[in-house]
């Protein structure tokens with residue numbers, strides 16, 4: 001029997017927590033609603049942070065969001081190896097985020113107010 005696997009390549013978005021998400025310490029500019037929107041659109045979503053994995057999992061549980069991955073910051077390449085996606089993004093606020101993103105082949109999206117306005121619409125299309 002011939003079976004053709006239908007593979008649709010989705011967008012994958014990794015989020016730093018502290019200084020990036022509004023629930024981080026310190027809080028960042030990225031609202032949890034944006035993460036929820038990404039999930040609703042079927043994007044692969046997770047965290048990549050200096051925080052221990054258990055802490056990251058607790059954050060997602062508290063938010064009521066099922067994360068597809070939780071990794072330490074220097075392990076971002078593992079996420080790329082694990083998931084096939086059309087595009088890989090890492091959202092973060094620091095130079096370390098930018099470094100690890102480009103090192104792992106992710107596009108870096110800066111979590112500051114000005115940049116956020118530009119990439120948030122890009123991420124979800126012009127129509128929002």
Ligand SMILES: [Mg+2]
Pocket residue numbers: 016017018019020092093094
């Ligand atoms: Mg940070």
